[in-house]
Amino acid sequence: MDLSILAINLVNGLLWGIILGFAAVGLTLLWGVMKVVNLAQGEVILLGSYVAIILFTQYGLSPLVGGLAALLVGLVAGFLIYWALLHKLVGKVERITLKIEMSTLLAMFALSIALLNFYYYAFGSEPRGFGLWSIGVPYVRVLDTTIRTNILLADALALISVAIVYLFLDRTILGKSIRAVMQDAQAASLVGINPVKIKLLTTVIGIGLTVFSGFMVLLFEASVTPEIAHKYAPLSFVVVVLGGLGSVVGSLVAGIIIGLIYGFSKVVVSLFNPRISDPVALSTAFIVLILILLFRPEGIFGRKR
Amino acid sequence: MAAGHDNEMGTKGSTLEHYLKSPTLLILVFVVLGILVARIMGMSTLDTIMTVMYFMGIALSLNIIMGFAGYVSFGHAVFLGLGGYAYVLMVYFIKPLADLQNTGYGLGAFLVAVLAGLFAAAVAASVGAAVLRLRGAFFAIATIGLDFTALYLFKAVVPELNPEQFFGAQIILPADRIVEKDLVFNAMFLTLVILLAVNYYIRKSPFGVGLTAIKEDEDAAEVLGVPTTMYKIVAFTLAGFFTGMVGALFSLNGGGVDETLFNLGHSIDMIVMIVIGGLGTVLGPVIGSLIYFELYDLLLVHYPGVNLIILGVIVAIVVLFFPEGLIGLLRKYRVRGVRLRDVLE
Numbered sequence: 001m002d003l004s005i006l007a008i009n010l011v012n013g014l015l016w017g018i019i020l021g022f023a024a025v026g027l028t029l030l031w032g033v034m035k036v037v038n039l040a041q042g043e044v045i046l047l048g049s050y051v052a053i054i055l056f057t058q059y060g061l062s063p064l065v066g067g068l069a070a071l072l073v074g075l076v077a078g079f080l081i082y083w084a085l086l087h088k089l090v091g092k093v094e095r096i097t098l099k100i101e102m103s104t105l106l107a108m109f110a111l112s113i114a115l116l117n118f119y120y121y122a123f124g125s126e127p128r129g130f131g132l133w134s135i136g137v138p139y140v141r142v143l144d145t146t147i148r149t150n151i152l153l154a155d156a157l158a159l160i161s162v163a164i165v166y167l168f169l170d171r172t173i174l175g176k177s178i179r180a181v182m183q184d185a186q187a188a189s190l191v192g193i194n195p196v197k198i199k200l201l202t203t204v205i206g207i208g209l210t211v212f213s214g215f216m217v218l219l220f221e222a223s224v225t226p227e228i229a230h231k232y233a234p235l236s237f238v239v240v241v242l243g244g245l246g247s248v249v250g251s252l253v254a255g256i257i258i259g260l261i262y263g264f265s266k267v268v269v270s271l272f273n274p275r276i277s278d279p280v281a282l283s284t285a286f287i288v289l290i291l292i293l294l295f296r297p298e299g300i301f302g303r304k305r
Numbered sequence: 306m307a308a309g310h311d312n313e314m315g316t317k318g319s320t321l322e323h324y325l326k327s328p329t330l331l332i333l334v335f336v337v338l339g340i341l342v343a344r345i346m347g348m349s350t351l352d353t354i355m356t357v358m359y360f361m362g363i364a365l366s367l368n369i370i371m372g373f374a375g376y377v378s379f380g381h382a383v384f385l386g387l388g389g390y391a392y393v394l395m396v397y398f399i400k401p402l403a404d405l406q407n408t409g410y411g412l413g414a415f416l417v418a419v420l421a422g423l424f425a426a427a428v429a430a431s432v433g434a435a436v437l438r439l440r441g442a443f444f445a446i447a448t449i450g451l452d453f454t455a456l457y458l459f460k461a462v463v464p465e466l467n468p469e470q471f472f473g474a475q476i477i478l479p480a481d482r483i484v485e486k487d488l489v490f491n492a493m494f495l496t497l498v499i500l501l502a503v504n505y506y507i508r509k510s511p512f513g514v515g516l517t518a519i520k521e522d523e524d525a526a527e528v529l530g531v532p533t534t535m536y537k538i539v540a541f542t543l544a545g546f547f548t549g550m551v552g553a554l555f556s557l558n559g560g561g562v563d564e565t566l567f568n569l570g571h572s573i574d575m576i577v578m579i580v581i582g583g584l585g586t587v588l589g590p591v592i593g594s595l596i597y598f599e600l601y602d603l604l605l606v607h608y609p610g611v612n613l614i615i616l617g618v619i620v621a622i623v624v625l626f627f628p629e630g631l632i633g634l635l636r637k638y639r640v641r642g643v644r645l646r647d648v649l650e
Contacts, residue, residue: 035442037442037445037446085621088625101441101442102375102377102441103624105442106377106580106620109379109573109576110620110621111617113577113613113616113617114613114614114616114617114618114621115617116613117611117612117613117614117616117617118614120613121610230568234449234453241443241446273465275464276461276464279457279460280457280461282453282457283453283454283458283461286450286451286453286457287454289446289447289450290435290436290447290450290451293439293443293446293447294435294436294438297439
């Protein structure tokens with residue numbers, strides 16, 4: 001086997017995995033704190049991509065401004081999603097039962113139908129992106145291959161964001177309250193933490209980060225179609241389950257693991273049949289998901305529940 | 306609910322009477338006759354009737370595991386795809402089966418579809434034993450994972466089976482391997498009648514009561530002696546079997562199959578129909594699928610482009626404000642002193 005091909009694929013897998021890990025941070029927070037599984041994950045990611053695209057193509061604003069706008073739109077979207085969908089189902093509830101969990105699943109599912117078809121309606125199914133825009137030079141040479149600078153920018157932004165979220169949850173009072181509710185909602189309310197406030201905050205941050213990650217996904221993929229939602233949503237679930245519910249660092253590490261597995265299996269399958277390497281490599285991610293669910297459902301960084 | 310059911314069985318005497326004496330059965334017979342009359346009188350096109358039966362079929366299939374046992378399988382489209390591919394590949398590569406499917410007024414196609422359904426059921430049974438240990442969202446996510454695993458594997462494997470003929474994962478059946486649409490109707494109709502009977506039987510049987518107990522509180526059901534693991538696997542396998550059969554006949558009707566059969570959109574259809582109609586009943590998915598079909602059609606005609614956006618909003622409203630669906634809504638009312646609950650259950 002040509003070792004440099006393996007190296008290139010692993011580097012690509014790593015770069016993709018960081019994006020994947022960051023895209024799942026919002027999902028893991030929502031799931032960990034409120035037991036809300038955001039089935040509209042892919043569509044919420046795309047919201048960020050399309051906000052940046054509109055600002056770039058219609059108003060000629062720099063994609064960097066678009067990225068910031070995506071974050072702001074995401075925070076507002078989180079606020080709206082909480083009050084329109086989630087508050088009625090989980091707002092005042094202390095113990096979230098299976099039945100309530102199913103209702104939130106279906107509610108987010110409804111959001112995903114509406115959003116996905118809105119994208120098809122508004123933007124069509126053709127790929128959209130920033131065209132030839134890039135920050136600085138378009139490519140950098142690494143070893144024998146070239147890497148788009150936009151991908152490096154996306155990865156840098158993702159890593160910085162994960163660090164900020166981690167520090168927020170670890171150091172600030174609000175972040176500690178979120179973690180307290182995650183561990184034991186009843187005990188948290190006994191010590192004076194307002195659960196409704198924390199749930200609202202979690203939704204705003206969780207959805208905000210997910211929408212923001214759409215900007216990175218766009219930088220990485222160069223262009224997006226509504227169909228991308230169906231690639232990133234299931235992979236985000238894999239990442240969250242692998243990393244452990246509510247674990248921000250776990251999410252990043254799990255994303256990188258999935259990226260590396262993808263890169264590695266792609267090389268291995270190419271040895272036998274290059275034409276089918278991509279779909280088989282993607283399916284390995286889901287085989288990992290089912291194995292993890294069966295043998296270590298708390299994830300690699302999660303605590304036993 | 307379980308307690309009332311036992312009581313009913315105790316007071317109503319013979320078991321046969323318990324199964325046959327129910328207004329629900331009458332309504333179901335009306336639905337079946339309605340489809341037949343619409344077909345024979347030519348009241349709507351064959352394609353329309355097939356679509357209605359397809360919707361009703363997938364809703365009733367998923368109902369066995371989602372409606373009765375409360376396990377929401379978001380990746381249930383996987384069985385649609387497995388059944389469809391199993392059927393099309395069988396008649397494509399195996400000549401005797403291709404000959405069989407054209408015999409007996411559609412009975413041949415029905416039998417081949419049973420084989421395809423058995424393939425889906427085998428996958429459901431083997432995977433079910435594992436994934437049914439998971440609850441709630443984890444189960445939902447695991448079935449989505451299953452769906453995507455199958456999707457990507459078929460995308461990889463199918464083009465290799467016959468590289469000259471297959472365009473990607475799409476297989477178009479040659480003219481000598483398809484079945485006349487009249488015969489496909491017969492096969493689908495037979496499948497639907499059996500599916501209705503199975504749903505009705507489950508609703509009335511101790512098995513169904515056990516599934517309902519699992520839905521209400523699985524741990525309590527286990528303590529009370531319900532063989533929860535076995536019941537769940539049987540329900541999941543049945544749901545996989547019938548979804549596979551419907552997928553097989555749907556593909557046959559379309560003259561081929563492609564990977565879009567694995568789309569989560571099909572899972573959406575099934576779940577939405579059950580939610581609109583009402584969980585845990587037989588009439589729920591039947592009425593839900595009829596409403597869904599009409600709604601789908603109306604929205605498509607009047608609001609093309611945004612029809613599915615509106616559909617999403619409607620689903621959200623149903624989930625938030627009418628969590629029991631239409632049947633749950635009607636259940637509260639009385640008509641001339643008769644509790645609608647007794648009629649609809």
